[in-house]
Amino acid sequence: MSTEPEIVFVVGTRPEIIKTAPVLRAVRDSDALDVHVVHTDQHYDDNMSAAFFEVLNLGMPDEHLGVxxxxxxxxxxxxxxxxxxxxxxxxxxxxxxxGDTNAVLSTALSASKLPVDFGHIESGIRSYDRSMPEExxxxxxxxxxxxxxxxxxxAVENLADEGIEDGVHATGNTVVDACLQHRSFAESESTILDDFGLTAGKFVAVTIHRPVNTDDPDRLTTILEAFDGQAFPVVFPCHPRTRTAIDDLGFEPTGSLRLVEPLDYIDFLNLQANAxxxxxxxxxIQEEASILQVPCLTVRPNTERPETVDAGVNKLIPPAALNAEIRKLFGDSEAHEAMRGAPDLYGEGNxxxxIADILERRYGA
Incomplete structure (x- = not known):
């Protein structure tokens, strides 16, 4: 039985697994700490979550909670x-x-009532929109x-504005580590472009899943019609909740829109990098697009990633303007190029x- 101090990692969704992976790898490399990985099963579909442990070569979770x-x-x-x-x-x-899921809130509240420290990875980001449960x-x-x-x-400034200064560490974002660690592997191993008959730089990659879009039939219809009315493929791996909302609308693509099943991380990373x-x-995805230098349109009224908008590589867009903006970025090389070139917004990939070094210095045996 290990005698090193134990660090428990709690994950519940696909993005959490991806962004936690670089920290998990680094802590596992430490001789001073032990690791226990817990999956809440918030994403219970294997394609959406569990299979990622295998794809990312992380081993399986030590424990499943079945939430x-x-x-x-x-x-x-x-x-x-x-x-x-x-x-x-x-x-x-x-x-x-x-991150900001229900699994994170459950973990934070549980630890706060016990003699166990809670560490929040990706803290301090704010949309200032309390209608979003994530906020x-x-x-x-x-x-x-x-x-x-x-x-x-x-993010550090946001925390300070709320009176949080002790225990704050500016570490950069682990999404950069994940992209850099996995991009070359995705390029060599993923066959997604051939599988879908796509040419690099000649298609749009899409993800839509938030209630602000999926729970408003008129808004979702406008978004889908914009995707379906292009002169080039628009590839949309569908979150199960989004697929249900589309089915409820009775919407059937007849043009450029391709509704496909959720992709594993490596395939989607390769799809995104070549879009x-x-x-x-x-x-x-807003973060990953900036790292991969792919222009991003965010169909939301606000964002907790304002640095991408400030850098000009991401644009907040209402559904009604989506059709025209997609066409512009696809056909106007100058406008397209202006939305590339900010890969270092979230750090250098370390x-x-x-984070592992901070944990080892604070808790290491």
Missing amino acids: GSGTQGEQTAKGLMKIERLLGDRSPAAVLAQ TNRVLADHVAELNFAPTDV RLVVTDSGG SGAR
């Missing part, structure tokens, strides 16, 4: 009960979670954390090692 789907309150409550019990049984030195999750998580690992100087542009409502 599954449900309302915001149900997911948070189930996670809170199960994570609290787990932390009480194991008594780790610290528990870490990444509530990230704010509460930051305020109970002993360690806040902030991805940017803006002419990306259209999304995901926070992580965030995982920085």
Whole structure:
């Protein structure tokens, strides 16, 4: 049995696995710390989550909690009960979670009521839109954390504005590590372009899943019609919730839109890296697009990644303007080039090692 202090990692969704992977690898390389990985199963579809552990060569989680789907309150409550019990049984030195999901909130609240430190990876980002459940999750998580690992100087300033200064570390964003660690592997191993008959730079990659878009039938219809009315392929790997919303609309693509099943991380990374542009409502995709130097259109009224907008590589766009903006970026080389070239907004790719070093110095045997 290991005698090193234990760090528990809690993940529940695909993006969390991707962004936690660089930290997990770095901590596992430490001789001073032990690791225990817990999957809440918030994304219970294997294609959306569990298979990523194998694809990213992380090994399987040590424990599954089986939280599954449900309302915001149900997911948070189930996670809170199960994570609290787990932390009480194991008594780790610290528990870490990444991002802004219900799994993060459950982990933060559980640790705050126990003698266990909580470390929040990707802390301090703000959309200032409390209609988004993610905003509530990230704010509460930051305020109970002993360690806040902030991805940017803006995130550090956001925390300071809320009175959070102790335990704040500017580490860069682990999404950079993930992109750099996996991009060459994706290029060599993924066959997604051949599988879909795509030519690099001649298609649009899409992700849409947030309730602001999927729960508004008129908004979603406008988005889908914009995708389906182009003169080039628009490839849309569908989140299960989005697929259900599209089916409920009775929408059937007849033009350029290709609705496909969710892709594993390596295939989507390769798809995104070779796209002419990306259209999304995901926070992580906004970051990845800047790193990969692919122009990004974000179909939301706001973003918690304002540095991408300030750098000119990401644009907030309403559904009604989406059709024209896609056509412009596809046909206007000058406009397209102006939205590339900011790969270093989130660091140089050593965030995982920085976080691991902080943990080793604080808790190492």
